[in-house]
Structure formats: structure tokens, C-alpha cells
Amino acid sequence: MDAAWDAGIRFFDTAPHYGLGLSERRLGDALRERPRDEYAISTKVGRLLVPGDGTGTDDQGFAVPNTLRRVWDFSRDGVRRSLEESLGRLGLTRVDLVLLHDPDNHWKEAVSEAYPALAELRDQGVVGAIGAGMNQWQMLADLVRETDLDVVLLAGRYTLLDRSGEDVLLPLCRERGVSVVAGAVFNSGLLARHDPGGTYNYGPVPPELLERAREIARVCERHGVTLPQAAMAFPLRHPAVASVVIGMRSAGEVRQNMDLAARPIPDALWADLDALAASSS
CATH class of the missing domain: 3.20.20.100 (NADP-dependent oxidoreductase domain)
Structure with a gap:
């Protein structure tokens, strides 16, 4: 994160899904002393984190204990709860962008509940912008x-x-x-x-x-x-x-990629x- 900041990177993307909240916590810690108006953060909604059994590791590819597990939730209340919990992990009072995360099999709920909830939060100034992030177009x-x-x-x-x-x-x-x-x-x-x-x-x-x-x-x-x-x-x-x-x-990958990007x-x-x-x- 220090290398990214030094290289001029100011947009950081995270989600509850990544590492069962660990990505958000680490990102928040890394940016804690940075001027808030100098960077932008996007996080995502659609998966709530609830208590897991803690007997093993995450089953979706992240090297973390399964003390939490994911539950799909694109309801209005789920969106607001997810964002509130993300802000807590990030240690922030607002984020710049919130994305519907992989609503592939949840079209009806995403459009009828999650999107209106995000639009309301945008209108209230709780988030700067709203959108969706997917692996399909x-x-x-x-x-x-x-x-x-x-x-x-x-x-x-x-x-x-x-x-x-x-x-x-x-x-x-x-x-x-x-x-x-x-x-x-x-x-x-x-x-x-x-x-x-x-x-x-x-x-x-x-x-x-x-x-x-x-x-x-x-x-x-x-x-x-x-x-x-x-x-x-x-x-x-x-x-x-x-x-x-x-x-x-x-840090080495950051410096290497930013060097290539400048060529x-x-x-x-x-x-x-x-x-x-x-x-x-």
C-alpha cells in the first residue's frame, strides 16, 4: 500500500467477499493516516458476513479462517447493513463508490431492492457514486x-x-x-x-x-x-x-507494473x- 501510494495510485477497490472482511480491514488500516480527500475507495454489497464455525479455512479461495461465512443478500436492509459493516471495517464514515457485487443470479432483488437502496444512499450523500461489478457484460x-x-x-x-x-x-x-x-x-x-x-x-x-x-x-x-x-x-x-x-x-509488483504503465x-x-x-x- 505504501508503494502504491508513492506510485500515485489513489483508487482502491475492496469488498466484504475478499478475505471475509480482511481486505477491508487491511485497506482501512493502511489508509488511516492518509488525507481522506486524496483517495477514493470502492466497496461492494450483496454478500453479508455472518458467523462461521471456525473449524477450517475459507472455502472460496482466500487463505483465512472460516470464522465468518458469506450469505447472499441484495435486500434493502441487507445493502444498508452490509455498507454499515464495511464502513466499520474500513474505519470510515463514507465511501466514494458502492457496487452491487455479482448479482448474476439475483436480478429481481438487485433491481427492485438493492439498487433503490443504493440510490437512496447516494441521494443522502452517504456514498458518492453507485454501480455494479461483474464478470459478465x-x-x-x-x-x-x-x-x-x-x-x-x-x-x-x-x-x-x-x-x-x-x-x-x-x-x-x-x-x-x-x-x-x-x-x-x-x-x-x-x-x-x-x-x-x-x-x-x-x-x-x-x-x-x-x-x-x-x-x-x-x-x-x-x-x-x-x-x-x-x-x-x-x-x-x-x-x-x-x-x-x-x-x-x-511492493515489487506495484513498482514493476507502474513502471510498465508509464512506458x-x-x-x-x-x-x-x-x-x-x-x-x-
Whole structure:
């Protein structure tokens, strides 16, 4: 966090889901002495944390004890309770952005209860802006059409490897004045190294996607650009995209990524990558 601050990063994204509240507590601790008007925080609603049995570790991939567990709740009361508890963990009286978190299977409740609750909190000045964060673009597009969101966080669907959010969601957001934050620009790890590997969508990489990532890396290399450098810069080319969210787990990764982000990228690379994407579609 110190390295991120020193590098000029001022937007931090968290959620109760991440580490069963540990992410929010750590973020709040790290920012406690920073001037409140110099940074922005987004957190999320949709999963309440309730007591767990504490006999093991979290079953959703976080290395924390299961003293808490998640319960889906997009009700009005659930939204207000979730935000109140998040503020407590963060040690704050307000947050800048609150997102509906993965309402994929909860459309009716999210639209009829959670969204109106967030809109009310926005009107009251408790939160600065409201939106939704998902790993798909289709429901985000429906939310943009049917509600008055300020922001969508689109995870993994507008990247060098997966441009599926480009044709419908991004133009719709521009038309409606909704800002887009591009998340998972490395597709959960596959594009995080110049020699592609790791994971894709938090699981094993399908062979055909690994080969496509390697092909993209070869194109980048011809222009003197690394794959992660291009992956971070790619979404920001679109006028609907206001920012990117990048997961970084050490001070070294922060410094490395920010160094790459500061390097120029020739326009010719984007033309070649656009041509490659067109030929692969």
C-alpha cells in the first residue's frame, strides 16, 4: 500500500467477499493516516458476513479462517447493513463508490431492492457514486439500461484476450454517461507475464487460450512491448473506460507494473493487435 501510494495510485477497490472482511480491514488500516480527500475507495454489497464455525479455512479461495461465512443478500436492509459493516471495517464514515457485487443470479432483488437502496444512499450523500461489478457484460448492460448507475466494474470481459464487452456494453455506457472501470485486465493471471501462464478466470488455462495469449505476446514483442504492459494499457484506449483495477500482491509488483504503465506504446501495436483479434473472432 505504501508503494502504491508513492506510485500515485489513489483508487482502491475492496469488498466484504475478499478475505471475509480482511481486505477491508487491511485497506482501512493502511489508509488511516492518509488525507481522506486524496483517495477514493470502492466497496461492494450483496454478500453479508455472518458467523462461521471456525473449524477450517475459507472455502472460496482466500487463505483465512472460516470464522465468518458469506450469505447472499441484495435486500434493502441487507445493502444498508452490509455498507454499515464495511464502513466499520474500513474505519470510515463514507465511501466514494458502492457496487452491487455479482448479482448474476439475483436480478429481481438487485433491481427492485438493492439498487433503490443504493440510490437512496447516494441521494443522502452517504456514498458518492453507485454501480455494479461483474464478470459478465450482459447483465451489466441490462442494469445500465434500466437503472441510473454511475459506474460499472467490468471484470475480464474487455481485455486483450476477451473483448466481448466491447460491442454492446461500452457504447451503451458512453451513451448513458456511465463510467467503466476495467478489472481483471490480466484475466486472473494469464496475461500478467510476458511468457503467458498461470490461471484464466481463476482456473486452469484452456490450451487454445494459452496459444492465443502467446500469439498476442509475440505481436507485442515485435513492437518492443511486453504482454502485461499492453494488457494494462489496452482498456484505457476506449473513451468509456475511466480506470483499470489491477491486483498486486507485493511492493515489487506495484513498482514493476507502474513502471510498465508509464512506458509509451506505439500505435502500430494496437493496429496489429486489432487485426489479430479480428482474425480470431
